[in-house]
Amino acid sequence: MSNLRRNRLTAAVHLTLLLALPTVAAAQDAEQSQDLDTISVTGSRIKQTNAVTAQPVMVLDRAKLEQTGAKSVAEILQQLPASGKALNAKFNSSGNFGYPPDGGGIGAGSAQVDLRNLGSQRVLVLVDGVRWVNESSASGVSGSADLNTIPLAIVERIEVLEDGASAIYGSDAIAGVVNIITRKDFKGAEFHSYYGEYSRGGETKDFSLTFGTGGDIWTGVFGATWYEQDEISSGSWGQSSNCQPGAGLGACSSGTPQGRFVFNDPTNTTSYNITLNNGTTVPVFVPGNPSGGTYHPFTGADRFNFAPYNLMLTPSERKSLFANINIDLTENTRLHFKGLFNNRQSRNQAAPEPIFVGPGAGTGGIADTISIPANHPFNPFGFALDANNNFVFIGRRPLEVGPRVFTQNVDTWYFNVGMDGLFNIGDRSYGWDTNYIHSRNSATQRFTNGYNVAKIKLALGDPAACAATPGCTPLDLFGGQGRPFTQQMIDWIRTNQRDASTQVLDIFSFNLSGDLFSIGDRTAGFAVGAEYREYQGDFDPDPLRQTGESQDSFAAPVSAEYNVKEVYGEFNFPVLASLDLTAAARWSDYSTFGDAFTGKLGFRWQPIEDLVIRGTRSTGFRAPNLGELYGLTQFGATLTDPCGPTGSPVVDRTNGVSPGLEAACVAQGVPDNFEQANTQITTFTGGNPNLDPEESDSWTVGLVYSPGWAEEKSWSRRLDVEFGYYNHQIDGAIQSRDIQTLLNSCIAAGGTDARLCSPFTRQTNGNLRPPNNFLQNFGTVETDGADLKINWLSPEWGFGSLSASLQTVWVNEYKAVDGDGVTSSRQVGVEVGDSAIPEWQSNLQLGWKKGNFDFTYGLRYIDAVTEDCTSATIAAVPGCLNPSQTNTLGATTYHDVQFGWKDAFWLEGLRLSVGANNVFGKEPPICVTCSLNGYDAGTYDLPGSFWYVSADYRF
Template sequence: MKPLRRQSLAKAIQLSLLISLPGLAAAQDAAPAAPAQSATTLDTVTVTGTRIKQTNAVTAQPVFVLDRAKLEKTGVQSVGEVLQQLTAGGKALNAKFNSSGNFGYPPDGGGIGAGSAQVDLRNLGSQRVLVLVDGIRWVNESSASGVSGSADVNTIPLAIVERIEVLEDGASAIYGSDAIAGVVNIITRKKFDGAEIHGYFGQWDRGGDTTEASLTLGGSGERWSAVFSASYFEQKEISSGKWKQSSEPVPGAGLAAGSSGVPQGRFTFCDPSRPVTGVGGCDAAGDNWYDITLNNGTTVPVFDPNNPNGGTYHGFSGADRFNFAPFNLLLTPSKRKALFTSINYDLTENTRLHVKALYNNRTSTNQAAPEPIFVGPFAGTGGIADTVIVHANNPYNPFGITLDPATNFGWITKRPIEVGPRIFHQDVDTTYFNIGLDGVFDIGERGFGWDANYVHSENKAEQTFLNGYNVAKIKLALGDPTVCAAVPGCVPLDLFGGQGRPMTQAMIDWIRTRQIDSSKQVLDLFSANITGDLFDIGDRAAGFAAGVEHRRYRGEFNPDPLRQSGESQDSFAAPVSASYDVSEVYTEFNFPVLSTLDLTAAIRYSDYSTFGGATTGKAGFRWQPIEDLVFRGTYSQGFRAPNLGELYGLTQFGASLVDPCGPTGGGGPAPQYVAGCNAQGVPPGFEQANTQITTFTGGNPNLEPEESDSYTFGVVYSPGWAEDLSWSSKLDFELNYYHHEIEGAIQARDLQALLNACLAGGGTNPAVCSPFSRAASGNLNPPNNFLSNLGSVETDGVDIKVNWASPDWSWGRLTANLQSTFVNDYKAVDIDGNVSQRKVGVEVSDSAIPEWQTNLQLGWTKGDLDLSWNVRYISAVEEDCGNSVFAGPKPGCLNPQNVNTLGSVTYHDVQFGWKNALTVDGLKLSVGANNIFGKEPPVCVTCSLNGYDAGTYDLPGSFWYVSADYRF
């Protein structure tokens, strides 16, 4: 393809980006490298967001590039951690989420994703971000708990990454489904001569050692090039018990509420033989029922039916709740081993064969407090546990009566810490194979580039769950002892002795079980693309790209048989085995209608086997009125096809619901809920038994795709007056406005908002109250909450970027790069008209949308020495203290607004590097620290695990590291 003349602004901007973002000028190029040209020409390249090769460094769509040098200066060793520091990012799963065993399965059918790392853009969710590797889709993760619609970006080792391009715009017309919020394109190393050994060690203040090592080999000849990489990554755990916020019941944190599943046991029942007016009588309202727990230090329980606080028992209160956090993890352990190879071979002068292959294995672990046993109808599982009868003849039953759910039994909760914590081990294999051809050809004077690819990729996972229980065996062991005795291995179960009389090994062996879940996702992809020049408009050529793609998705989820039968104490889950196909065709155009104005357009048609066809379009412009200034804008139609988990999954989710009719800890309903609570028959003085309400969730095969409209408008200014001055060699400004609107968003209802609306509206309106019913005690029964095209989401904001570099002064060269994102608005509304509590500046559901996020990189370079100082800023957010399950006084909440302010946070990261260190050519040594001042995350009173938002903030404390790279 003939080289095009370089424009003045393109040259200025490109030089700017070569300093601040060196990878941009080397963006992926499907064609073989052309011979070196004169200084006045520039070869065409492909930049993420368009498949048309071009010379403009500033395209119509905003693209942020992190080259390898920038990646190294972050001080982290995983793709996930890098991407989650983007100012345009939102909450996404990472190693700080110790998710297994605490939440159950989320409603989207994607599973828990334990051990994976995902990327979110614009706070629209990781399922609305398309992850590419070298411009081709990456397989979604499975993690043995579902069929997810999100990719695990840590399946791509950092050692093979040349750079990461982030398209901050919708791009369904270019790439198809999922590219609503943006696209992350990870470009791998394709040409490398020599060998490179890399070693890294880092540690948090509280432990959590991180070790990484890699070996990269490469070579090239006249017609070939090859790269091979082997890498190893290990991150050790940090126990929640090592942080005071988690290890102690800190007032004000959500953890202070603890759990009603306590080691001493909680017993809620009545005695039908006693008068209704007396304590323990079975009145319909449940006012006289016992709600008691065993005194600490008790070895032989003694029950006094005339006095709940007599004998060895006392009335259960919030002070008795169990602080589960010390058993959890602040940082989950993970090991990753990867092999990668990339081979390119010129078959002819104009045709090249390319082959890429990757194998990545990840083993990771989640840990949770010993599994509590909940039996009786108040457990609200909707399964076997609700039907358990505790027989009067059970030799350990101190109450002398049979506890029957039909008449006098609320529940027994018991957390047998003698069994040990719940352990979830994940073993995940990711394989990727790509083979294809690419090349160039000419028709007349016009040049064209083409490529064709076949990709097979697979993510296969197995999770082993230890120290869980078989609830069917629990039921048998608590029932009639004669029936138990007739079953081999069955022994009567003691839930009544507390810590003073722990369960025997025989009891544990009878009810304890190992559970194994597995899942797999497979993506097979065929694609072919062509790009080139159509005709000339004036002295410039109109460019085009076109292509076809066929994809086949297959997903499987095989939960342990105990989960499928409902016998698992942990969570119910149904198997999934499904597939679908999609065939697509697209075309894209770039028309230079004026010497200063380019117009772009794209259209894509997709045909899905699940729902039919969808057409999306995109249009944009790039206007350069003067050499130093570019205006640009895009309008994009987008869609996201429902994934396999959303279509077919069926699971349980432990939703945290604060019942306005009787919050945990007492206090009674607020005035606006009184009438609704009365209409639902909630007894006076009712107190919610448990805030974690089992919810049946799952997919819907009738789902339609989400549809979106997105537009951006931006300006890039690279003033010529700031070049080659005594204080500046270059200066760039970039300002971009974005707006996304999604209709038919696939989601389950916001149960908390729906429950609040139901009760505030009188408690009987079927439009908002249909998911809710109550037991005679007043406790909520498990609601159903299946997916549908329920919602609309709208968000907009502004990105600001500034890049500056000094001239080469005698004492060194300075650089400064700023990225800042301002979120103007975020609003989600469901089909019932309920507005989500998730808004700008609000912390809710373990996530926040800060109004401002800013990253600033300052650098100094002198010869072989360099020093960087990175500053990361997150603005303050507020949370509604009414969403906290803790009913007592909460510091920070004692104000008329009943809100807690999570103050702004600034992290400081520093790194010192030395090239050719110790007079050894090719050796680079680096030492650094992230969060060098040890800033701790703000206390969150509504967050569910460690009392802070792990999706928004860093781990507490500093992280220091050293690394060495030797290239030869």
């Protein structure tokens, strides 16, 4: 009796949920599912008899997960056509950009999921229907979950709800829900081994051991996994070995090994923008002559190519332990325990850190205040460089120190204890569960080869003050590579920094579901429940970051918490013989801002046996997370100053002031022949404790057609077609201003419009001071489009059976308008900000199976997008010379193959798989505006193919 009860509680979930959407796996398991009364579907807490529900859900069972050849949950989800840009191992930087404005940190080493291009913070990640803790990654308090904390070996299937679901699950479920179902009813043991490698290296190794056992009243599943991904250097590929492909050194960094010196001679008012000649060991300065002595005027050709020091693929090692134990207390009551420990060690790398000093450094901190006296032992100019008078900027990159290295160590703990059961009242059956969950994600990051800018100031200041300070050694910024730093200089200014962050989530929940009444032979169902959650987040940046003494980025600490109380109700009513109506409502009370109410309505109409028409309308909200509410950081935004792009000054009064940009720049006080020193302009960003929740309005409509004329025929065993339309609108979107678009709009409007130009002020030399760009409920985001899914399965023929599965997403519109009325440049068909929203994306899988052999051929199609290349630094790039000044990233198709052999070499339980993703080695299209590696790593695969082999032995 207890085993039967357990089947109704759990087996129904992981065996018959495959019917939530028509899939090949669903067709194969159809006979088995006929014996099960009810099923649970992500997007509803009511167990139902309908195979197709009102909400669109995509199910990836374990067989489909293995067919991808991927070895992480994030990689699989990011390949779905509905996915947008999210952090992954291909684009994951610690040292190049500082902290993003959302307070969530850089997420170094983490991997996330985005649905409908609405951002990973608007996707709710569940594990077995329960919220997963958000990541920390030692750089902030994020509102997104790190999928690297969930090993693929413990996953039974993944369910993706492609609809808003705040009324069912609460905050964050605006764009959709990802529910990761773990393995529960596993008997025996399974050993898994995997090896793969990219064309340019980057070995991937994965090993796991899973075993399940039990007795009359208990079952247990236990697992251990080890995963290692090696790095791939950016210098290994021509496109990624240049800081901007096709643009030459003009787009690279002014922090050069030889040094760049920008100042005015106080004796004759001559302006200098010079660099040291190569091979120089003793600098010789000729006053009044920028080309005299051992110097020459600085040009784009002198810039430093930092790209080869970066990584195309960041290394990572992950180890995890997992346990899931169920104990039958009675025939109808069960006690369960679930626990997980996961450790991730990862690393990022960047070029040796440049030293920027003087007002033109634009850090907003100590570096901007540094002056160098005339009697400094290494000052070759014969006069002081005064930050309040004639000094603008010195940039020098000491290669002798070595690259910046950021090493993360992240621990994730998860513990769940609870009870669930069944009971009857009359002829009505009811199910209940109660849970306590404690989860914790804690991370430390060690940053090596950084500098203490306060010590730099002392080493460049009064020699007497430096001599009076133990350990201080005067710093030589003037000798270039011909006279590198001594070890004593390096030891004085170099410092290792340690950052840490932690997120803790505690949940108490109770759910009850069952039957209300019958209408004919159909039953009205309900689900009600309550939940209490406590969030705690801490970010402890290195003391040098907090005081502004770090040459890297400033960051302030965060330590905060809040709690949430919620109740919800959900109902399903069979109104007519062919029509069901659903309704859900949730009330939430947040300690940070107050209460919120969300609702959802849906319908399911089956006018004929083969056709289901369905739709939903829902309101949603997303509460600001701790990172968005608190904290202060810096972000090195990659900006092009319209008043003097790198390598191309705009203002030239010698020929008079022309209309357009020049007049606007003059109005801002930009001097003659101004040139932007660097493309990274520091921006102060951070949280806002006065934020309100985002509010959303979403609706979907679609149909599922499973024609009887294609079922159990000579040419077709089953055919399923699903079509759906989605529409999301978010009001009061939590965001900062699009600083590049705002700067362009300010200059285009004449440079003096207070509404557009208030964040921007300039130094007397024309350089922008660091603007403030804090989070606000600042805009509206709208997007809509359509999905098409087709699945076909053949009967058994003499040569085997065939299958075909297609998933296509068409994005009609994506539009974001901020509170200034400025429309974001992020739109459909446009590449911007290292991300793209292709109009069309499609995945196609073709399968063959005969006996113990199977073969899968996959196609992944990404539509063409364009990027704006009007910036002077890239206008000369081939492909950017067309009249519209855009570069087209052509349509891209990837080909994947896998061959499998079950009971290989006649050993029962052994399965071998050999495969390749991007088998023809397709390279991603050149992206001239992307900030790393010359391509959009959130949209496209790494260049070259990835080959792998795996062996699974079950016994």
